[in-house]
Amino acid sequence: MTPTLPTFDPLLWEALPDLNLNIAQTAELCGISVRQLGYWTRQGYVMAQGKGTRRTYGLESVRRLLAIRKAMNSGLSLRQALRSVADLSPSSAPPIISLPITSPTAAKACAFSLSPSDAASLSKSLHAFFLANGRTRDHAGGLAIKLGRFEEDVQAAAEALCAAGILVSMPCAGMTVYRQAGEKNLG
């Protein structure tokens, strides 16, 4: 179950001028390793603010990384990919398309572009998720990240599963944590 993002609307992308991701989030979003990103940054292939693990990456850096990755996916070497994106400017940047959601951060960053979910099919997906990961205990926000869905939709689906006796909700410290009804040991 690896959902795929719809074509990224460049207009929506442009609506994120204040994007400021840490190194782990940027690596996840761009589908590269933290080590690789650190190396590319030290080599000057991509710009970052700050130093070491405090580095952050803005919209242009993320856009550039995605373009490099896309070029490399099409078979270019890193050197060739860097050459191909050398004159990358905001207006000429390719739209970001169909990136598989491989991580919570990617799902979170891109959730706004997912189409609204049908509650019934989402309930089925959520149930399948709990069956596959029996000891899951999480709030709607955490589940939404793991499923790559909107938090509001997941909340509704989780409540539906509670009403059906499949999940149990546990109010705790200002949030509601969901777990499988079969996990009988918790209050």
Place this chain on the structure above:
Amino acid sequence: MAEQSFDKERPQDNSGTRGGADAFHRMPTGIEALDQLLDGGLPDGNSLLVQGAPGTGKTILGMQFLQAGIEQFDEPGMFVTFEEHPRRLYRDARALGWDFEAYERARQLLVVFTSPEAFLSELGSDNYGKLVREYGLRRVCVDSLTQFESYPSAMEQGRVRFERVINALRRDNLSVMMTRETESREAPFRVTPEEYLADTVIQLEYERMDETRDAQRVRTLEVMKNRGAAHSSSAHLFDIGVGGINLHRSSNL
């Protein structure tokens, strides 16, 4: 013992932990070579922070900590994972020769899949205390603290949040191991709240021997801190295979 150092900080008051802390009482991790580096094991009640860059073996060391507890000391354990799906952990454990699903069926292990926010909330409301008592849990591995940094909206900032996690788990008399991602090389020069607060800190590295592209990569483990006790002050080579981390005790760098 020429290569050993002694951290001057005295062990903090661990009232409420197993039998009260004694600076010279050790809790073996069950990973023999690591116990040797720690002069016999973790001082009782010490929290262990394992940090390193991605791919250095932090999660494997965490799994091994729980596996050793189950196999050698009959100590049930809990693995708390925020990002890695349990199925992948089972698969990775199998590759190392450990059947985590069988441990779960035997009620010796719990692999809990949650998020940092839910984990903090449930810690505060003693839901995990109930789990500890029901399963008789003695060890816990939290993988990883780095995930807390992804949640700026969580209730507290860095140091307070970390302190709350440690104290909540200690309250339940658990031996605590936590992992944390750092960038290699720079990590030892930037001290973080986690490093201040953890009692024992282990740094893992996976680096080339020199700057040349064809230089061999080596894995090293170094004890950076061991509050209240002596420890090896050298980096030691290790490899990963069936059985987990195999530390070459005599191969000092």
